[in-house]
Amino acid sequence: xxxxxxxxxxxxxxxxxxxxxxxxxxxxxxxxxxxxxxxxxxxxxxxxxxxxxxxxxxxxxxxxxxxxxxxxxxxxxxxxxxxxxxxxxxxxxxxxxxxxxxxxxxxxxxxxxxxxxxxxxxxxxxxxxxxxxxxxxxxxxxxxxxxxxxxxxxxxxxxxxxxxxxxxxxxxxxxxxxxxxxxxxxxxxxxxxxxxxxxxxxxxxxxxxxxxxxxxxxxxxxxxxxxxxxxxxxxxxxxxxxxxxxxxxxxxxxxxxxxxxxx
Numbered sequence: 262x263x264x265x266x267x268x269x270x271x272x273x274x275x276x277x278x279x280x281x282x283x284x285x286x287x288x289x290x291x292x293x294x295x296x297x298x299x300x301x302x303x304x305x306x307x308x309x310x311x312x313x314x315x316x317x318x319x320x321x322x323x324x325x326x327x328x329x330x331x332x333x334x335x336x337x338x339x340x341x342x343x344x345x346x347x348x349x350x351x352x353x354x355x356x357x358x359x360x361x362x363x364x365x366x367x368x369x370x371x372x373x374x375x376x377x378x379x380x381x382x383x384x385x386x387x388x389x390x391x392x393x394x395x396x397x398x399x400x401x402x403x404x405x406x407x408x409x410x411x412x413x414x415x416x417x418x419x420x421x422x423x424x425x426x427x428x429x430x431x432x433x434x435x436x437x438x439x440x441x442x443x444x445x446x447x448x449x450x451x452x453x454x455x456x457x458x459x460x461x462x463x464x465x466x467x468x469x470x471x472x473x474x475x476x477x478x479x480x481x482x483x484x485x486x487x488x489x490x491x492x493x494x495x496x497x498x499x500x501x502x503x504x505x506x507x508x509x510x511x512x513x514x515x516x517x518x519x520x521x522x523x524x
Contacts, residue, residue, distance in 0.1 A: 269295065269296045270293050270294070270295060270296070270329075270332075271294050271295060271296040271297075271298075271330065271331060271440070271441055271472045272292065272293065272294035272300075272317060272328070272329070272330055272441065272472075272474065273292075273293055273327075273328070273329040273330075273332075274290055274291060274292040274293070274313070274316075274317070274326070274327075274328050274329075275291055275326055275327050275328075275329075276289050276290075276291065276325065276326035276327070277289065277290040277291070277292075277313070277316060277323060277325070277326035277327070277328065278290075278323065278324045278325035278326055279309075279312055279316055279321060279323055279324050280324045285496060286309050286312045286496055287309045287312055287313060287316070287324075287496050288309075288495075288496040288497050289326070289497065290309070290313060290326075290493075290496075290497065290498055291498070292313075292491065292498065292501075294472065294474055294489070295472075295488070295489075296472055297470045297471075297472055298472060298473075298488040298489060299467045299472075299473045299475065299486050299487050299488050299489070300473070300474045300475070300487065300488070300489045300490075300491060301475045301476075301477055301482070301483040301486070301487040301489070301490050301491070301504075302314075302474065302475065302476045302477075302490075302491045302492075302493060303477070303478070303480075303483065303490060303491065303492045303493070303507075303519070304492055304493035304494055304499075304519070305494060305519060308493040308494045308495060308496065309493055309495075309496040309497075310445075310476040310493055311445050311446070311476055313476075313493070314365070314443045314445050314474060314476055315445075316328055317330070317335070317363070317443060317474065318335075318360050318363040318365055318443060319335050319336045319356050319359065319360050320360075320365075322336065322350075323336070330359070330362075330363065330440075330441060331362075331440060333359065334348075335356075335359055336350065336351055336356055336359070337349060337350055337351060338351055361389060361390070361437055361439075362437070362438075362439050362440050362441070363439055363440070363441045363442075363443060364434030364435060364437060364439035364441070364442045364443065365434060365442075365443040365444075365445070366427070366430050366431055366434050366442070366443070366444045366445065366447045367430070367445050367447075368445055368446045368447065368449050368450050369450055370418070370423075370426040370427055370429070370430045370450075371430065372418040372426055372429060372430060372433075373418075374417065374418050374419065375417070376417070377414065377415050377416060377417055378405060378410060378413055378414050378415070378416055378417075378418075378421065378425075378429045378432075379398070379401050379402065379405065379414040379415065381418075381429055381433055382400075382401035382404055382405060382429065382432045382433045382436050383397040383398055383401045383436070384433070385433065385436060385437050386400065386401075386436050386437065389437070390437065397436070400436060401414075401432070401436060402414060404432040404435050404436055405429070405432050407432070407435075407462075407465075408428040408429070408431055408432045408462050409428065409458070409462070410425060410428055410429065410432070413425060413429075422455060423450060423451045423452060423455050424451055424452075424455030424456070424458045424459055425458075427447055427448070427450075427451065427459045428458065428459060428462055430447075431447075431459075431462055431463075431466075435466075440472065441472045441473075441474070442466065442471055442472070442473045442474075443473075443474050443475075444463065444473065444474070444475040444476065444477065445476050446476050446477055446478070447459055447463070447475075447477070448460065448477065448479060449478070456479070460479060460482050463475070463482070463486070464482075464485075464486055467486050475487075478523060480508060480520070480523060480524055483504055483508060484504045484508050484509070485504075487503075487504050488503070489501065489502070489503065490502065490503065490504050490506075490507040490508060491507075492507055492511070492513070492515075492516045492519065494515050494519070499513050499515050499516055500512060500513045500515075500516045508520065
């Protein structure tokens, strides 16, 4: 990757607002995530972290502002009018195509319980992208090996530990060859002794140059892996910067108070 590519913005969020009825969850968020970087979003429950991720990949329709991924406006097209431009909502099929290049891993694994690990990873390439079963199978085997589950390909979710299920979920997201990976508290549902195996897979992804936005309470992971740390509270970004600034030497009282409780 060249220095110019590394500086290119993968995600550009501008003046982002999201309301659920009378509840104003995101209140004008601005965020830039550079290609090949890891952005870790910290903050208390209810601060808007997960909603931010869901707006980036169009699982939630934004109320105001804009989200661009690789320069493409997500969910809308700009239409020229006599007095400027207005936004027109894209057809759901077009939005689905946009979303296909963004992988997302959730707190809960959301695996198909009646399908094996291999079948779970093959599902989207075959039924969404139209890959042949042989092509999808070869890729799925490769990805399951990458996440350390080569010996579990024929196991069903109920036969796997939580950490193993989450690693299958990561392999499933990677099967669509995404340009961007979003992680929504991927270790929060795991027993403490299983957290490390999932974080190790994420660290490997980071080393490979995958652009990642990670909502997490894992401060050690943020300190070690993140290029950029964001602290959110009450729907706004309170503080952001490198881990050495936000985690080790925060400038805002709210950030200091949060870290004092989680460290």
